[in-house]
Amino acid sequence: MLVSRENHPADSVIKVNNTTVGGGNLTIIAGPCSVESEEQILNIARAVKENGATMLRGGAFKPRTSPYSFQGLGKEALNYLSIAKKETGLPVITEITDVRELELFDDIDVIQIGARNMQNFALLKEVGKSSKPVLLKRGYSSTYEEFLYSAEYIMAEGNENIILCERGIRTFEHYTRNMVDIACVPVIKKMSHLPILVDASHGTGKHELVEPLSLAAVAAGADGVMVEVHDNPDEALSDGSQSQTVARYAAMTEKLRKLHEMMKEI
Ligand code: PEP
Ligand code: MN
Numbered sequence: 001m002l003v004s005r006e007n008h009p010a011d012s013v014i015k016v017n018n019t020t021v022g023g024g025n026l027t028i029i030a031g032p033c034s035v036e037s038e039e040q041i042l043n044i045a046r047a048v049k050e051n052g053a054t055m056l057r058g059g060a061f062k063p064r065t066s067p068y069s070f071q072g073l074g075k076e077a078l079n080y081l082s083i084a085k086k087e088t089g090l091p092v093i094t095e096i097t098d099v100r101e102l103e104l105f106d107d108i109d110v111i112q113i114g115a116r117n118m119q120n121f122a123l124l125k126e127v128g129k130s131s132k133p134v135l136l137k138r139g140y141s142s143t144y145e146e147f148l149y150s151a152e153y154i155m156a157e158g159n160e161n162i163i164l165c166e167r168g169i170r171t172f173e174h175y176t177r178n179m180v181d182i183a184c185v186p187v188i189k190k191m192s193h194l195p196i197l198v199d200a201s202h203g204t205g206k207h208e209l210v211e212p213l214s215l216a217a218v219a220a221g222a223d224g225v226m227v228e229v230h231d232n233p234d235e236a237l238s239d240g241s242q243s244q245t246v247a248r249y250a251a252m253t254e255k256l257r258k259l260h261e262m263m264k265e266i
Helices: 039-051 075-088 099-104 121-129 144-156 184-191 200-205 207-219 246-265
Strands: 012-018 019-021 029-030 055-057 092-096 110-113 134-137 162-166 196-199 224-228
Touching: 029 039, 029 246, 039 055, 039 075, 055 075, 055 224, 075 092, 092 099, 099 121, 110 121, 121 134, 121 144, 134 144, 144 162, 144 184, 162 184, 184 196, 196 200, 196 207, 200 207, 200 224, 207 224, 207 246, 224 246
Parallel strands: 029 055, 029 224, 055 092, 092 110, 110 134, 134 162, 162 196, 196 224
Antiparallel strands: 012 019
């Protein structure tokens, strides 16, 4: 397997514009679940940039469970992400849900494949033909082996710029939306050379659990975190209950940075 540690013993380091994922760097991808307006994404982009984010997230095409839920602003949101990128200098990441969207992604720096599409093989092959970095989320019922085979689909087409992301799996527990699988981090590190992040927002569904689980991820050796941040979580059009306020996000980031430094010494 191209993605296996056996095939490539050294850690892969992925360059995304002016930032680097893997290789001992702490990646912090922050931003709202969905881009809701130009003003909203600009406000959040400025706030997360000021507080240590290395990349800006924001959904344009949303894979919602119900067809009646907010589906994202689509193309318009991509335009707002471009504006936020221009102003802050942060690279931007957004999810692709259909191969036909790829032609709209010229100014997007990282293409996200969401949990629901982890085994959408047509989509994996298509982003594999692109040279843009891809962030591949683990499906919520997928084994480590299936996760890595999906990354293999991308790499087999020639795209080596892959970042993995554990985002919680389904278990019998209903208190949390999903269960962050911290073991995924050291297991994937052993099996593969690709960097791996942890998304504790989707991984827990509860904003107050994002900080402890993100810290646990970094302690377990994750290359960074993805986190949903909103300037007004109560009014968010999607995933408000798992979104951190800017203040909570800022406090968490400081702890993550300290922990990441400490981890180098122990
Ligand atoms: C997201 O990051 O916006 C998202 C929908 O995540 P997931 O695919 O992990 O559910
Ligand atoms: Mn979300």
